[in-house]
Amino acid sequence: MPLSSSTSSSNAGACGGSGARAFWKLLRNGLLLLVLLFVLDRALGALAEHWFLKTRDGDTGETTNALLENKSAVVVFGDSRAESHYVPAKISAALAASAFNAGFKGSNTIYDFGLQQLIFDHYTPRLIILDFSAYSLMKTRDNPYNRLEPLYPYWRDPAVWRVIDSGDWKQRLTFFSRLYPYNSKIHSIVMFNFMAHRPHAADGFEPQFGVMGNRPLEPLDRRPVTYSDDLTAYLERFLVSAHDHGVPVVIVQSPRHAPGSFALPLLIKQRVDEFAIPVIDFDIATYPQFADHRLYRDPSHLNDTGAEQFSELLGSKLCEMYCEALRQPPETAAR
Amino acid sequence: MLFNSIQFLVFFPLVAAAYFAAPQRLRWALLLGASCYFYMAFIPVYILILVLTILVDYFAALYIESATGARRRMGLVVSIVSTCLILFFFKYYDFVISNINTVAAATGIGLALTPLGLILPIGLSFHTFQSLSYVIEVYWGKQRAQRHFGIYALYVMFFPQLVAGPIERPQNLLHQFYERHDLDYVRIRDGLRQMLWGFFKKLVVADRLAIYVNTIYGNLEHHTGPTIALATVFFAFQIYCDFSAYSDIAIGAARVLGFSLMTNFHKPYFSRSISEFWRRWHISLSTWFKDYVYVPLGGNRVPRPRWAFNILFTFTISGLWHGAAWTYIIWGALNGVYLVASTSLQGTREAVARAIGLLRWPRLHQFLKIAVTFGLTCIAWVFFRAPGFDEALAALHHMLWNWGPVFTGGAKELIYGALGIAVVLAVDAWSGERHFHEAVGARPQVERWAIYLVLILWILSAGVFNASQFIYFQF
Numbered sequence: 001m002p003l004s005s006s007t008s009s010s011n012a013g014a015c016g017g018s019g020a021r022a023f024w025k026l027l028r029n030g031l032l033l034l035v036l037l038f039v040l041d042r043a044l045g046a047l048a049e050h051w052f053l054k055t056r057d058g059d060t061g062e063t064t065n066a067l068l069e070n071k072s073a074v075v076v077f078g079d080s081r082a083e084s085h086y087v088p089a090k091i092s093a094a095l096a097a098s099a100f101n102a103g104f105k106g107s108n109t110i111y112d113f114g115l116q117q118l119i120f121d122h123y124t125p126r127l128i129i130l131d132f133s134a135y136s137l138m139k140t141r142d143n144p145y146n147r148l149e150p151l152y153p154y155w156r157d158p159a160v161w162r163v164i165d166s167g168d169w170k171q172r173l174t175f176f177s178r179l180y181p182y183n184s185k186i187h188s189i190v191m192f193n194f195m196a197h198r199p200h201a202a203d204g205f206e207p208q209f210g211v212m213g214n215r216p217l218e219p220l221d222r223r224p225v226t227y228s229d230d231l232t233a234y235l236e237r238f239l240v241s242a243h244d245h246g247v248p249v250v251i252v253q254s255p256r257h258a259p260g261s262f263a264l265p266l267l268i269k270q271r272v273d274e275f276a277i278p279v280i281d282f283d284i285a286t287y288p289q290f291a292d293h294r295l296y297r298d299p300s301h302l303n304d305t306g307a308e309q310f311s312e313l314l315g316s317k318l319c320e321m322y323c324e325a326l327r328q329p330p331e332t333a334a335r
Numbered sequence: 336m337l338f339n340s341i342q343f344l345v346f347f348p349l350v351a352a353a354y355f356a357a358p359q360r361l362r363w364a365l366l367l368g369a370s371c372y373f374y375m376a377f378i379p380v381y382i383l384i385l386v387l388t389i390l391v392d393y394f395a396a397l398y399i400e401s402a403t404g405a406r407r408r409m410g411l412v413v414s415i416v417s418t419c420l421i422l423f424f425f426k427y428y429d430f431v432i433s434n435i436n437t438v439a440a441a442t443g444i445g446l447a448l449t450p451l452g453l454i455l456p457i458g459l460s461f462h463t464f465q466s467l468s469y470v471i472e473v474y475w476g477k478q479r480a481q482r483h484f485g486i487y488a489l490y491v492m493f494f495p496q497l498v499a500g501p502i503e504r505p506q507n508l509l510h511q512f513y514e515r516h517d518l519d520y521v522r523i524r525d526g527l528r529q530m531l532w533g534f535f536k537k538l539v540v541a542d543r544l545a546i547y548v549n550t551i552y553g554n555l556e557h558h559t560g561p562t563i564a565l566a567t568v569f570f571a572f573q574i575y576c577d578f579s580a581y582s583d584i585a586i587g588a589a590r591v592l593g594f595s596l597m598t599n600f601h602k603p604y605f606s607r608s609i610s611e612f613w614r615r616w617h618i619s620l621s622t623w624f625k626d627y628v629y630v631p632l633g634g635n636r637v638p639r640p641r642w643a644f645n646i647l648f649t650f651t652i653s654g655l656w657h658g659a660a661w662t663y664i665i666w667g668a669l670n671g672v673y674l675v676a677s678t679s680l681q682g683t684r685e686a687v688a689r690a691i692g693l694l695r696w697p698r699l700h701q702f703l704k705i706a707v708t709f710g711l712t713c714i715a716w717v718f719f720r721a722p723g724f725d726e727a728l729a730a731l732h733h734m735l736w737n738w739g740p741v742f743t744g745g746a747k748e749l750i751y752g753a754l755g756i757a758v759v760l761a762v763d764a765w766s767g768e769r770h771f772h773e774a775v776g777a778r779p780q781v782e783r784w785a786i787y788l789v790l791i792l793w794i795l796s797a798g799v800f801n802a803s804q805f806i807y808f809q810f
Contacts, residue, residue: 022520029524033784037791044792059747146801170341179795186796187747210557298557 045178051189052153057202058188061104061150064115066202071123072100073326076204077112077238078131080105085131085254085302087311088203094315097126097326101204108136108147109234110163115151116238117159120245126326127318128242128249132279134262137235139228143168152181207304208297217284217291218258218299232265239271248325249275250318255282255290255310257299280317282310336376338584339537346373350494351591355518363485363512366592370494374457377498381456384421389488391417392466393481396473400480411474415467422463425455430659458498460656462491464623469505471627478505486512493594495585499578501599501619508596516593526590528772528787532762533583535790538798540755541577544569546799547748552720555730559739563730565749567713570720572756575603578617587772598770602763604712607704609673612712620656624649643679647671657719662727666718673711751797 056066067075074097076086082103092099102115112130119125145167154160155175165172174180182189242249251272253261261283264272272279284291295306302310336342350369357365375382395414402410429450439446469490472478481487490509496502551558551566558566582599589596599619606612613621632645647668654667677684687693693700714731721727743749766774775786 019518022518022523025520026518026523033787036784036788040788040792041795044796048796142801173341174800177795179792183796183798183800184747184751187750212557298554 041177041179045180045182048179048182048186048189049153051193052182052185055185055189055192057192058185059105059206060185060188061153062185062188062192063202063204064102064118064150064154067100067102067119067204068122070098070100071125073097073126074099074129075119075125075127076101076103076129076131077116078103079107079133079136081133081254081301082131083204083206084208084297085307085310086129086314087205087207087307089205090308090311091129091315091318094312094319095127095323095326099203101206103131103204104150105206106147107150108140108144109231109238110144110167111147111151112136113234113238113241114148114160114163116241117163118151118154118157120241121157121159124245125247127322128247129314129318130238130249130251132251132253132262132264134227137227137231137265139226139231143171144228144231145171149183152183153185155181205307207307208301209304210297211294211303212257212296212298214293219260227265232267235265236267236271239268239275239277243275248322249277250321251277251279252314253279253281253283254314255284255287255295255302255306257284257291257293257296259283259285278321280314282314287313336373338581338588339534342376347588347591354592355516359515363483363489366494366512367485367489367492370489370492370497373494374492374497377457378454384425384456384459385462385492388418388421388463388466389491392470392491393484393487396470396480396487397482399470399474407474411470414470418463418467418470422459424451425453425459427655427659429453461500461502462497464502464620464656465500466491468502468623468627469509472505478509481505481509493589495588495592495594496596499581499585500617501582501585501597502623503596503619508594511594514593519593522593523591525772525776526587526592528775529587529590529770530584531587531787531790532771533580533587534798535580535794536576536583536759537580538794538800540752540759541573541580542799542801543748543755543797544573544576544752547744547752548573548720550744550748551742552722552726552730555721555726555733558733558742560734560737561739562742564713564734565741567717567720567730567734569752569756571604571709571713571716572752572759574716574719575600576755576759583771601770604709604760605705605763606708607701608708609670609677609711612708613670613674620653624653628652643675646675650674661724662718662721665724665727666715669715669718670712673715 052062053065055062056069057063072088074088074091074095076082076088076091076099080103083101083105084103086099086101086103088099088101102119104111116128145164148164148167151160152164155164164175239249251264261281263269264279271277282290290306290310295302295309297303336346346369350365353365353369354362371382374385392414395410395417399407399410399414429452432448432450436447438444469478469481469487473480481490486509489512490503490505491497493503493508548566548570551562552570555563579600586596586598597619599617601615601618603612603615606615629645629649632648633641634645635642637645648671650671651664651668654663654665654670657663657667688700693703717730718724718727721730762771762774769777775783778786
């Protein structure tokens with residue numbers, strides 16, 4: 001049998017009061033609670049901000065601090081495939097320039113654009129590698145601006161705020177809280193600063209370990225995908241902004257355990273032609289060495305061994321295209 | 336409208352303020368309007384389905400009350416069939432069609448019926464059952480038919496419990512719409528406290544656990560047995576925190592407005608047997624099935640084989656109530672098997688406990704009972720959570736035979752998840768037989784306020800704010 005619901009309200013009349021008296025008591029206590037909450041939120045938010053900016057490692061965007069600190073010459077953008085495919089050490093060795101993997105799992109082009117603007121507010125990289133992912137352009141059921149979460153701690157940066165501000169008004173409301181921008185980051189703040197402090201900044205690379213089963217190659221999953229106009233527009237703005245800052249972009253389709261690759265949206269294709277942006281497609285029809293299942297964790301993600309091989313190959317290709325320019329001082333190269 | 340959305344944080348205070356400001360004679364209309372708006376925030380046109388159910392059962396109840404003999408019974412049958420037809424059409428039609436097609440294909444019959452692909456109206460099973468409960472109670476003569484159409488519509492549509500219960504009984508709820516509820520500080524504070532605990536469980540625990548659970552159950556073939564076992568334990572707490580959070584917010588919101596809804600969860604994972612678990616889990620549904628299915632079938636006052644059938648039948652259709660898929664049916668049936676087996680083996684279990692000397696350590700004995708009950712429910716949850724029957728079997732197979740390291744996925748989600756579970760279990764243990772809001776209410780003011788502030792700041796710093804639906808909305 002169901003237990004009866006709370007009885008604590010049964011004596012409400014005796015101690016609760018009613019009407020105007022109850023209303024004023026409710027108002028007074030509610031306001032007092034809000035004031036206390038406001039003060040604690042500001043204080044804890046300030047502490048979180050202080051320690052977050054000292055954090056250089058974590059899986060919710062904390063490595064961005066390391067990128068802004070190192071001012072890496074080559075920056076990789078993209079989603080989980082970028083995050084786990086591009087080994088900065090390999091690319092750095094091939095190009096003789098510092099490299100950083102700013103790929104982030106589950107990200108989309110709004111995040112890429114916001115991060116790019118944050119970087120441009122701090123320094124101008126020499127080369128941008130964009131790992132093209134159809135998934136970062138697809139319409140999703142959730143609000144695509146939610147993917148900006150790793151950039152929330154940088155909300156004070158005007159460029160980042162402009163991107164957040166162009167999203168949902170409900171999202172903006174949450175920034176009344178000073179603690180909220182550090183949501184889900186308390187763990188890495190504590191781990192990095194107080195428990196497992198690492199003196200060297202991370203390079204953003206997150207290898208995936210394990211080997212997928214030896215299954216026959218299946219064609220690329222080409223279920224009808226609907227690219228979001230909004231997300232495509234952000235990718236266009238990303239390319240235009242890089243062009244305006246004089247930073248060359250190279251678009252890469254890193255290997256998949258499936259023949260074929262995704263076509264660029266028409267709008268992006270036009271910008272690619274206009275800015276003469278090179279597109280390197282590691283389709284396994286052209287690069288059969290990447291048909292080996294032992295290089296993958298799953299059909300979409302290279303494992304650590306695959307990432308090393310891919311990054312070496314990519315590094316040598318990029319060197320043919322950019323080593324000369326990267327050897328020039330930044331001003332000369334920009335011209 | 337989702338409880339865990341900014342819209343609700345604006346909607347609810349406005350409705351509450353308007354409710355207390357409005358004269359008594361208009362309050363039902365205000366609540367009905369608010370409930371319509373609340374429901375139409377999902378898919379507006381689906382309110383027509385609700386209106387249809389309300390109309391059918393409103394007039395059916397009036398007819399049943401005035402009729403006698405076979406006509407009275409006919410009124411009940413017409414009401415139940417027409418109400419259930421709506422449920423069948425939206426929820427079960429495609430399931431039946433797909434099974435017919437499967438059988439036809441297997442037997443070589445050239446039949447391929449087309450599924451409708453309709454989107455299930457949110458909470459359809461909940462308000463259908465609440466409506467049925469009213470008509471049956473009127474038929475049994477335990478409830479007078481409601482003359483006021485608006486009040487009856489509000490009984491079905493009352494927004495706090497409209498989409499995921501608790502499934503109320505007319506005797507508990509209907510009369511409350513006629514009562515005057517004044518602004519009462521203690522009641523409002525109690526209600527808000529219960530809502531806060533609900534928000535904590537949903538945003539900090541359930542939705543956080545969901546990240547790990549979805550990762551693992553979305554790629555079962557890639558994960559080891561211990562990983563799937565951990566994800567299943569996490570799911571057990573995810574669904575508990577998700578659904579009990581909804582109930583807490585619903586009951587708390589109703590309490591703020593002056594209404595008392597029935598308790599839906601009472602620390603189910605501290606149950607020492609499956610039968611106790613079902614007295615503590617989704618109480619409003621369990622008692623619904625008990626009152627309107629199990630007891631009319633004869634309950635336990637029948638020969639043992641018939642009693643076992645009654646239990647299995649009741650639990651199997653309870654599984655079907657949850658969803659139109661074989662996994663839900665198996666989940667329900669499995670719980671029925673558990674209950675029959677545990678009741679039948681009660682003497683044997685006690686004899687074994689006595690023989691191995693377990694009765695000398697009552698605390699250990701209790702703990703083992705709780706652990707075994709939890710383990711059995713977790714096995715059943717595999718069928719509830721897995722995307723299909725084959726996947727559920729694969730998950731169980733992996734758990735038994737595919738041993739390897741646990742996937743940590745950066746450890747963050749594991750740490751947040753484990754911490755959330757620990758807090759919920761600690762609060763459930765600390766509050767004893769009381770509910771959270773009652774236990775907190777018994778503490779000194781400084782402690783109470785400290786608890787409020789910690790919970791709110793915890794939500795801000797570790798809550799998941801993607802406004803995900805409550806799991807039970809889909810039912």
